[in-house]
């Protein structure tokens with residue numbers, strides 16, 4: 662962890678969480694959690710079911726109160742910001758909630774335009790142009806613009822939700838299990854899209870995921886949550902080499918172990934996602 666000057670080894674910290682405690686009644690979910698997310702990286706955040714991945718995400722987003730600790734985004738302590746400054750800061754990130762969470766009665770274009778309407782006073786024509794650009798950016802055909810979510814495949818819904826998360830040209834994107842519910846080919850395509858957007862737009866990505874393939878494919882670093890704290894973080898190889906018992910069980914258990922074995926086979930010539 663760094664000394665609090667906004668950078669470690671020359672890297673800008675976009676999200677910094679220190680000594681975070683969150684309780685629901687007598688249920689202490691965060692027990693002094695520390696985490697840094699650096700600009701331009703994809704951080705994969707893993708943890709068992711019910712460990713608090715969503716709670717942490719919501720606390721960072723300001724959707725949930727904390728009991729103690731500090732959360733900084735873009736170098737600003739959340740607690741020290743006025744409501745107005747918080748609203749300004751919020752423009753700088755986008756969120757893709759699990760299952761897309763698009764409004765079912767609105768078309769893709771209208772869904773993408775919602776954040777624009779909430780924050781700016783733009784002409785309909787300009788918002789239409791912007792929405793079409795976002796639709797292209799996420800690899801959807803122009804014909805998707807006037808469809809409602811139920812007319813789209815699962816993969817297309819994810820892309821549409823991502824287009825909405827990118828509506829205001831954010832620097833930082835939160836993805837909550839983006840590949841859940843997708844078949845392996847759709848998941849691999851979505852991973853590639855995230856990787857491409859990271860490179861082309863310079864995005865910082867905070868991604869909650871259970872998808873070991875995604876961790877391998879696009880995450881620069883992985884952080885693992887257990888018992889209210891980050892128990893391991895670093896590049897995939899570092900986390901894989903850890904002797905920490907939960908990490909060993911997660912990555913070297915039956916499914917994780919199979920994946921590692923298949924990755925190693927692939928490194929020697931085979932292809933495809935598991």
Ligand SMILES: Nc1ncnc2c1ncn2[C@@H]1O[C@H](COP(=O)(O)OP(=O)(O)OP(=O)(O)O)[C@@H](O)[C@H]1O
Nearest residue numbers: 685686688690708709710711712713714715716717
């Ligand atoms: N609003 C709330 N009120 C009370 N308890 C809550 C609330 N939100 C979450 N919790 C509790 O916090 C803990 C962590 O929940 P959370 O949804 O963050 O887990 P998770 O790691 O995201 O799990 P999953 O992988 O299954 O989605 C659980 O014990 C949950 O019951």
